Amino acid sequence: MSQSVMFMIDGVQxxxxxxxxxxEAAGEAGVYIPRLCYKEGLSPHGSCRVCTVMVNGRxxxxxxxPISLGMIVExxxxxxxxxxxxxxxxxxxxxxxxxMFCEKSGDCELQALAYRFGITAPKYPYxxxxxxxxxxxxxxxIDRNRCILCGRCxxxxxxxDGKNVFQFVGRSAEKRxxxxxxxxxxxxxxxxxxAADACPVGAILKKGVxxxxxxxxxxxDDKPIGSDIEAKRPAAGS
Amino acid sequence: MAEILEEAAIRExxxxxxxxxxxxxxxxxAVHKKCGYISGHAMNLIADELSTHxxxxxxxxSFYSFLSDKPRGRIVIRLCNDIIDQMNGAQLVGRAxxxxxxxxxxxxxxxxxxxxxxTACIGMCDQAPAALINDVVVTNLSSDKAREIVRELxxxxxxxxxxxxxxxxxxxxxxxxxxxxxxxxxxGPSIFSPVNRGEALRKALVMSPAEVIRAIKTARxxxxxxxxxxxxxxxxxxxxxxxxxxxxFCNADEGEPGTFxxxxxxxxxxxxxxxxxxxxxxxxxxxxxxxxLRGEYAYLRPFLEHVLxxxxxxxxxxxxxxxxxxxxxxxxxxxxRDVHRRPGTAGRRPFSFDIRIQMGAGAYVCGEETALxxxxxxxxxxxxxxxxxxxxEGFLGCPTVVNNVETLCCAAKILEEGPAxxxxxxxxxxxxxKLLSISGDCRRPxxxxxxxxxxxxxxxxxxxxxxxxxxxxxxxxxxxxxxxxYDRTICFDDLCTGGAIMVFxxxxxxxxxxxxxxxxxxxxxxxxxxxxRVGNVLLRERLEKILDAKGEPADLExxxxxxxxxxxxxxxxxxxxxxxxxxxxLKNFRKVYEVMVQEDREGxxxxxxxxxxxxxxxxxxxxxxxxxxx
Ligand SMILES: Cc1cc2nc3c(=O)[nH]c(=O)nc-3n(C[C@H](O)[C@H](O)[C@H](O)COP(=O)(O)O)c2cc1C
Ligand code: SF4
Ligand code: SF4
Ligand code: FES
Ligand code: FES
Numbered sequence: 032m033s034q035s036v037m038f039m040i041d042g043v044q045x046x047x048x049x050x051x052x053x054x055e056a057a058g059e060a061g062v063y064i065p066r067l068c069y070k071e072g073l074s075p076h077g078s079c080r081v082c083t084v085m086v087n088g089r090x091x092x093x094x095x096x097p098i099s100l101g102m103i104v105e106x107x108x109x110x111x112x113x114x115x116x117x118x119x120x121x122x123x124x125x126x127x128x129x130x131m132f133c134e135k136s137g138d139c140e141l142q143a144l145a146y147r148f149g150i151t152a153p154k155y156p157y158x159x160x161x162x163x164x165x166x167x168x169x170x171x172x173i174d175r176n177r178c179i180l181c182g183r184c185x186x187x188x189x190x191x192d193g194k195n196v197f198q199f200v201g202r203s204a205e206k207r208x209x210x211x212x213x214x215x216x217x218x219x220x221x222x223x224x225x226a227a228d229a230c231p232v233g234a235i236l237k238k239g240v241x242x243x244x245x246x247x248x249x250x251x252d253d254k255p256i257g258s259d260i261e262a263k264r265p266a267a268g269s
Numbered sequence: 270m271a272e273i274l275e276e277a278a279i280r281e282x283x284x285x286x287x288x289x290x291x292x293x294x295x296x297x298x299a300v301h302k303k304c305g306y307i308s309g310h311a312m313n314l315i316a317d318e319l320s321t322h323x324x325x326x327x328x329x330x331s332f333y334s335f336l337s338d339k340p341r342g343r344i345v346i347r348l349c350n351d352i353i354d355q356m357n358g359a360q361l362v363g364r365a366x367x368x369x370x371x372x373x374x375x376x377x378x379x380x381x382x383x384x385x386x387x388t389a390c391i392g393m394c395d396q397a398p399a400a401l402i403n404d405v406v407v408t409n410l411s412s413d414k415a416r417e418i419v420r421e422l423x424x425x426x427x428x429x430x431x432x433x434x435x436x437x438x439x440x441x442x443x444x445x446x447x448x449x450x451x452x453x454x455x456x457g458p459s460i461f462s463p464v465n466r467g468e469a470l471r472k473a474l475v476m477s478p479a480e481v482i483r484a485i486k487t488a489r490x491x492x493x494x495x496x497x498x499x500x501x502x503x504x505x506x507x508x509x510x511x512x513x514x515x516x517x518f519c520n521a522d523e524g525e526p527g528t529f530x531x532x533x534x535x536x537x538x539x540x541x542x543x544x545x546x547x548x549x550x551x552x553x554x555x556x557x558x559x560x561x562l563r564g565e566y567a568y569l570r571p572f573l574e575h576v577l578x579x580x581x582x583x584x585x586x587x588x589x590x591x592x593x594x595x596x597x598x599x600x601x602x603x604x605x606r607d608v609h610r611r612p613g614t615a616g617r618r619p620f621s622f623d624i625r626i627q628m629g630a631g632a633y634v635c636g637e638e639t640a641l642x643x644x645x646x647x648x649x650x651x652x653x654x655x656x657x658x659x660x661x662e663g664f665l666g667c668p669t670v671v672n673n674v675e676t677l678c679c680a681a682k683i684l685e686e687g688p689a690x691x692x693x694x695x696x697x698x699x700x701x702x703k704l705l706s707i708s709g710d711c712r713r714p715x716x717x718x719x720x721x722x723x724x725x726x727x728x729x730x731x732x733x734x735x736x737x738x739x740x741x742x743x744x745x746x747x748x749x750x751x752x753x754x755y756d757r758t759i760c761f762d763d764l765c766t767g768g769a770i771m772v773f774x775x776x777x778x779x780x781x782x783x784x785x786x787x788x789x790x791x792x793x794x795x796x797x798x799x800x801x802r803v804g805n806v807l808l809r810e811r812l813e814k815i816l817d818a819k820g821e822p823a824d825l826e827x828x829x830x831x832x833x834x835x836x837x838x839x840x841x842x843x844x845x846x847x848x849x850x851x852x853x854x855l856k857n858f859r860k861v862y863e864v865m866v867q868e869d870r871e872g873x874x875x876x877x878x879x880x881x882x883x884x885x886x887x888x889x890x891x892x893x894x895x896x897x898x899x
């Protein structure tokens with residue numbers, strides 16, 4: 032049994048276990064900390080920064096920071112929400128996200144977060160980068176226009192599939208996702224890979240199943256992202 | 270045939286590095302040198318030899334600016350285009366290079382021999398404009414010199430032959446053989462004082478490791494790399510961290526624009542740096558050290574290897590240091606204390622420590638300590654998530670101390686002369702002396718060793734810059750200080766800096782300077798985290814809009830909010846400080862911004878250019894507008 036660790040989040044006492052991250056411990060207690068690059072079952076990445084919380088007044092990514100006894104975490108506050116809103120908007124303008132034409136619409140975590148934060152249009156100017164599409168593989172395609180560089184595909188391929196299909200290349204704003212070969216078809220990627228299901232946005236999609244679930248019946252169509260976690264929260268007073 | 274030879278050469282390079290995945294950066298550098306670039310085929314070969322994946326090799330190659338996956342000339346000219354060089358005429362020099370070669374920057378001449386590129390600060394700001402030609406540094410460039418260089422290179426194709434005269438001090442050593450000048454204008458009592466070789470180490474080794482750490486703490490030494498973390502505490506953490514294998518790293522990445530003092534230390538006091546590393550090794554219980562030398566300083570490498578070799582020969586490095594002086598302990602009856610302990614002799618357990626040099630390959634972020642460790646492991650220079658901290662889990666997962674070149678020199682000096690001699694300079698919170706790298710609009714650019722607590726006005730007086738209209742303290746990530754604040758002091762509590770002082774004289778535009786710094790950060794962000802990767806591009810966009818006379822008053826609030834988001838959200842020190850040039854100019858030079866931004870008379874957006882919008886639309890739909898918009 033791991034040792035119990037008590038800490039505060041938004042004024043509420045929460046009990047976690049030693050070694051847990053803030054994001055995990057909060058999640059078990061029914062407190063949703065927004066996230067994009069984090070995916071359960073994968074090692075944390077700390078890149079999107081959407082999970083940023085204030086720990087004893089200092090910003091930290093909740094997915095990579097372990098809990099400690101008596102720490103005071105600020106998650107649901109105006110300044111933290113504003114920071115997250117800015118980060119989400121940055122991800123929109125840095126890519127080419129035309130949700131109305133995207134197969135992932137309704138199942139997309141980026142879009143769902145934008146709705147949750149009430150973002151209708153970004154305040155930043157669009158960058159309209161030129162990005163490549165790779166449709167070489169018979170069952171999977173990559174549309175880098177929508178990639179937010181979260182690295183979930185990279186980690187899923189390594190950690191769950193035991194492969195090494197994806198990796199980052201380049202740096203700065205030129206950073207992009209690459210595959211282990213000239214094109215995806217040259218790699219050992221398979222449609223059954225965990226990596227094919229890891230992408231939070233519509234950058235890695237399976238061919239031929241885009242509209243099997245119709246728009247309107249999708250994951251985030253009628254309940255905001257994070258609702259499943261918040262449902263675990265004990266009712267007030269109980 | 271040539272391909273088969275090349276294939277054999279690549280495999281040989283891998284094997285010479287034991288096909289060790291952790292040496293991928295060295296392997297890539299060697300292959301690059303051999304082939305001029307790293308082709309997809311070369312990546313496949315390397316991946317095969319190292320039992321890794323091609324995309325892992327590509328990932329590394331694409332990260333470092335000195336490595337290319339496309340054919341380049343055998344000679345690469347890299348002209349620094351940072352602000353200091355621009356102020357010294359780098360634009361004209363660039364044009365001369367460009368014209369003489371008949372190519373734009375980023376291109377290779379038609380005969381495939383010479384490539385022309387821009388690069389960030391190469392640590393020669395005191396002799397700008399400066400360029401790297403392969404490993405050779407050329408300084409104080411002019412258009413004429415640039416043309417002459419190209420003509421010569423076309424004749425003999427040997428950059429080393431461009432060295433026409435030698436710099437001062439060890440720059441003239443046959444293994445350095447460089448035109449670089451040290452420009453040490455004010456040698457102080459600590460760093461550049463004469464070295465009594467072996468003294469500091471000898472004194473350390475008769476103390477216990479805990480006593481060594483106590484001496485560093487008594488001297489109140491804090492890191493000279495910029496952040497000012499207490500060195501004794503860092504060493505203590507690493508000492509206490511569990512593990513049989515520990516490491517000492519010397520951070521000689523010196524990438525902060527405007528900083529060049531480590532260059533002079535490595536040239537003139539390499540022995541002191543290596544002594545400091547060895548002492549740190551003894552203190553924390555490490556037997557291995559790595560000096561991470563930025564790719565731009567490759568010209569110093571043969572000399573530094575030579576200094577290391579001499580230390581090995583003299584028993585100051587390697588197996589059982591001071592073995593000759595360590596007589597076997599005389600047998601003594603149980604319980605009796607050894608009263609005859611002479612310094613460096615009996616009773617001490619053997620201590621072994623060796624140092625190797627790891628070359629960088631052109632990436633500012635690799636100066637961040639966890640990125641530096643990744644780089645040494647043959648990875649991209651992405652910083653790591655913290656915790657764990659390097660002192661707990663660093664290189665290869667082992668406890669690792671990373672210290673700046675100057676910090677390690679100070680440590681050696683403290684052991685040499687005692688903490689009291691060291692901390693008689695400076696103040697309680699900021700003890701000792703600090704090297705300043707001064708460049709820009711001043712009469713005497715160069716390196717000055719001053720006591721902590723010195724006023725900025727005194728610094729300006731010293732270097733001949735009384736008329737400065739602005740001073741950037743701390744390099745690109747530092748603070749732009751206005752004349753009414755020249756009474757501020759250089760110390761950890763006020764102007765905390767790795768030592769870069771960039772002086773700007775009358776007629777300079779602080780907005781343009783800030784924009785130039787943003788160019789730097791946009792280029793150098795590792796791209797890992799959202800706020801730094803995207804936010805810095807947005808910051809630069811808005812600065813450009815204002816410089817373009819299209820700014821509106823609301824843009825200033827927009828900039829401030831954006832700066833805050835980048836600072837708060839970013840994962841490492843790069844993004845946490847990259848907004849500083851904008852934030853501090855907004856704060857200290859508000860007026861300059863205010864005159865640049867205006868409300869439009871007709872209530873229209875000043876940034877909206879109707880003509881251009883129509884032209885764009887026409888181009889997109891492939892026909893002319895039927896309306897008249899003039
Ligand atoms: C982007 C970035 C670049 C850095 N570059 C350097 C550098 O070139 N040299 C250096 O000593 N420290 C640099 N640092 C600071 C190091 O991370 C680290 O704090 C320092 O090497 C510790 O040594 P010290 O305690 O002796 O100063 C950099 C930090 C950041 C965030
Ligand atoms: S392709 Fe998808 S999973 Fe991979 S980095 Fe891009 S957004 Fe993340
Ligand atoms: S702050 Fe910049 S340099 Fe640091 S991790 Fe983020 S993207 Fe990389
Ligand atoms: S979820 Fe923590 S940084 Fe992305
Ligand atoms: S050498 Fe160009 S700014 Fe330092």
